[in-house]
Amino acid sequence: MCALPICMSMQVRVNLETMNDDGSARPAGGVLIAHDPPGVAGVRVDGYGYAGYRTSPAFDSLLAKLIAFGADRAAAYARARRALGEMAVEGLATSLPFHRWILDNDDFIAGRTSTGWTEQHWTPER
Numbered sequence: 001m002c003a004l005p006i007c008m009s010m011q012v013r014v015n016l017e018t019m020n021d022d023g024s025a026r027p028a029g030g031v032l033i034a035h036d037p038p039g040v041a042g043v044r045v046d047g048y049g050y051a052g053y054r055t056s057p058a059f060d061s062l063l064a065k066l067i068a069f070g071a072d073r074a075a076a077y078a079r080a081r082r083a084l085g086e087m088a089v090e091g092l093a094t095s096l097p098f099h100r101w102i103l104d105n106d107d108f109i110a111g112r113t114s115t116g117w118t119e120q121h122w123t124p125e126r
Helices: 073-086 096-103 106-110 117-121
Strands: 008-015 017-019 025-027 034-036 043-047 062-070 088-090
Touching (some): 008 096, 043 073, 062 073, 073 096
Antiparallel strands (some): 008 062, 017 025, 043 062
């Protein structure tokens, strides 16, 4: 255990995009109907968006960076999972389903992944 109260952090980049069947991302553009960032202790959200905000796929698709902190890896992951569950974005496709799938996956949590893992296991309908 670390002597500091926070030893682990995890950043999740929430983008306005969808994952294609081949694992590539396709940016989305349009108008946000709702944008409600999470309010989880130990989680910081840096981003910009609001209901009525018009985006464009011609620019960076980043909507928010969600940074979860914890005493260890499990605590940081648990906070990130809770925050992703609370975050609501409506009107445009986001990477939220992909990130939720990752943080609910036992292989990821246990560190049993590789650079080809996502392409082998991800299916967009999840």
